[in-house]
Amino acid sequence: MSDEEQNTQDIKAEDPNAPINVKVVSASGEEVFFKIKRSTKLSKLQGAYASKVGKDVSSIRFLYDGSRIQDDDTPSSLDMEDNDTIDVMVEQVGGSRS
Amino acid sequence: AETKSLLRKAHNHLQALPWTGPLHGVRGETSIDKITIYLTKEWLADDHIHHILELINRELEATMMPNMDEPRFIIQESTHFLTLMGQAQENPSTYHTTSYDWLRHLGESLVGAVYNQFGTVINLGGNHWVACIIDFRKETIHYGDSLGKPIPTLPLGTLRWWISQHTESTFMVANLPITTQRDGYSCGILACNVIASFCSDQRVPLVPANRADEMQLEIFVRIAASHHNHVSTH
Numbered sequence: 001m002s003d004e005e006q007n008t009q010d011i012k013a014e015d016p017n018a019p020i021n022v023k024v025v026s027a028s029g030e031e032v033f034f035k036i037k038r039s040t041k042l043s044k045l046q047g048a049y050a051s052k053v054g055k056d057v058s059s060i061r062f063l064y065d066g067s068r069i070q071d072d073d074t075p076s077s078l079d080m081e082d083n084d085t086i087d088v089m090v091e092q093v094g095g096s097r098s
Numbered sequence: 099a100e101t102k103s104l105l106r107k108a109h110n111h112l113q114a115l116p117w118t119g120p121l122h123g124v125r126g127e128t129s130i131d132k133i134t135i136y137l138t139k140e141w142l143a144d145d146h147i148h149h150i151l152e153l154i155n156r157e158l159e160a161t162m163m164p165n166m167d168e169p170r171f172i173i174q175e176s177t178h179f180l181t182l183m184g185q186a187q188e189n190p191s192t193y194h195t196t197s198y199d200w201l202r203h204l205g206e207s208l209v210g211a212v213y214n215q216f217g218t219v220i221n222l223g224g225n226h227w228v229a230c231i232i233d234f235r236k237e238t239i240h241y242g243d244s245l246g247k248p249i250p251t252l253p254l255g256t257l258r259w260w261i262s263q264h265t266e267s268t269f270m271v272a273n274l275p276i277t278t279q280r281d282g283y284s285c286g287i288l289a290c291n292v293i294a295s296f297c298s299d300q301r302v303p304l305v306p307a308n309r310a311d312e313m314q315l316e317i318f319v320r321i322a323a324s325h326h327n328h329v330s331t332h
Binding site for chain 1: 120125126127129140141142143144145148174175176177178179181182185196197199200201204221222223224225226227245247279281282283284285286
């Protein structure tokens with residue numbers, strides 16, 4: 001890759017409106033792909049994913065790099081890269097082993 | 099007198115909190131109504147454990163001075179940690195891809211003594227919370243079940259697999275001195291409490307079983323206060 005091509009890629013990577021491909025993977029391995037802007041709040045992606053899989057968004061958890069995604073997080077704020085993965089987990093509860 | 103004071107504070111917060119809407123002042127996506135669970139005997143969910151561990155992290159960070167003689171710990175607030183570790187174990191070739199950079203870096207920081215201890219709360223069978231602290235300096239997996247049961251094969255195998263990715267040492271298993279549960283709902287609060295106690299070198303005392311409700315009440319007051327503080331300053 002030439003220096004010019006590399007520079008173009010770097011600029012594109014920092015552009016908040018540049019789209020990024022994100023893979024959302026459930027604990028059972030099912031994958032759903034999204035293409036969103038780097039500046040888009042991931043809460044929008046979460047809502048779209050929940051609608052797609054027919055679940056209440058409050059019953060599932062979204063994690064990136066092992067940590068819960070926050071309300072205001074965007075791909076840009078999390079330094080996400082193209083084709084990165086978001087893990088989806090179902091809500092856990094506990095009180096006393098039966 | 100302390101309980102009465104907490105009850106009065108909780109009452110005041112309840113009067114001031116909206117019925118619902120996003121909860122501020124703690125991480126994670128939670129609605130305000132979910133924190134009222136702390137005032138009931140309902141089972142705690144992963145969000146609640148996340149909040150409690152976040153408060154513990156804040157408290158320990160604020161009260162502990164950096165000291166090389168003191169074990170340096172990291173408390174993972176997400177209870178889904180073991181599930182993600184298990185996924186890596188199922189497909190071990192993926193562990194060395196970018197998908198697991200975060201988990202590899204954690205292991206490397208523990209082996210490299212950036213941290214000595216790693217603590218987290220684990221969900222067992224979808225109905226029980228237990229505490230786990232891996233001490234890389236003493237090569238020990240500390241496990242605490244408020245019902246007094248030993249560590250089951252599943253979390254132990256996964257934890258040992260992860261450890262084996264970073265060191266050839268065999269870690270022994272030891273019991274955490276967790277308070278014994280005497281009801282049908284307090285395992286979560288007791289699991290968080292033993293992590294706080296262990297990581298603070300017992301400066302945070304173990305809560306007696308009959309005061310677990312009071313601890314939940316205190317958690318509610320602290321989270322509600324954190325929410326009000328955030329809302330009033332943003």
